[in-house]
């Protein structure tokens with residue numbers, strides 16, 4: 671039998687919190703249902719992966735976390751960040767922005783990062799839950815960007831000079847829950863669409879690995895477990911489950 675679709679979202683909006691992922695994890699442990707979306711008008715200590723920070727000046731971004739209680743086997747969970755990145759990029763594309771996903775889950779416009787995703791697993795009395803945290807830079811000016819590699823919707827050529835934060839939130843949450851339902855029905859369903867949409871595939875890349883090492887080569891695909899497949903200069907193939915990718919340049923056809 672197909673898993674139940676995710677419940678329709680319910681929203682808890684707070685003016686300020688250190689991190690919506692932390693607040694959503696608390697709610698998960700308290701028994702909150704799947705579909706809870708914790709939204710902060712402002713995060714004072716937003717978190718990235720590997721203890722990095724996510725910085726957004728007040729009023730210039732949407733920052734939220736969605737509580738999910740996946741029923742697919744644990745082996746499929748590594749797909750969840752990719753599901754979220756893909757959903758966020760397609761939602762922004764649907765709003766008229768040229769957004770892409772970079773493996774595993776950065777949302778880019780051109781080569782600059784407009785959105786980030788942090789998926790965390792939380793043990794709760796009702797079983798393991800997933801907190802999917804998403805931050806999208808909506809209104810930052812050039813001066814407000816936390817790092818030079820960032821961008822915002824209002825800095826990019828889009829349909830609105832000042833994108834409506836609520837519209838962005840609603841579009842991304844809707845796309846995420848739709849993709850999530852499809853993934854729950856068939857955890858491998860996204861593989862082809864993700865590989866097509868992911869701008870990392872077909873690029874020369876450098877992958878900075880969590881152990882401090884680095885791998886250089888051509889990204890040739892995404893495997894059934896959501897890992898990036900990299901062909902090194904010596905022809906060896908490597909499957910990368912976690913790491914930071916630097917896009918070096920495109921590989922010209924026939925190269």
Ligand code: BT5
Pocket residue numbers: 688689690691692713715716717718719720722723724725726732733734735783784785786787788803804805807816817819820821
């Ligand atoms: C991420 O980490 O990209 C995950 C970001 C997740 C943020 C959401 S907001 C709601 C929820 N609550 C949280 O506390 N977090 C989630 P990572 O790939 O590690 O990238 C972090 C790096 O991105 C930083 O080290 C900076 O270089 C850069 N960065 C920081 N703030 C940024 C921003 N607003 N826009 C673009 N890049 C940023």
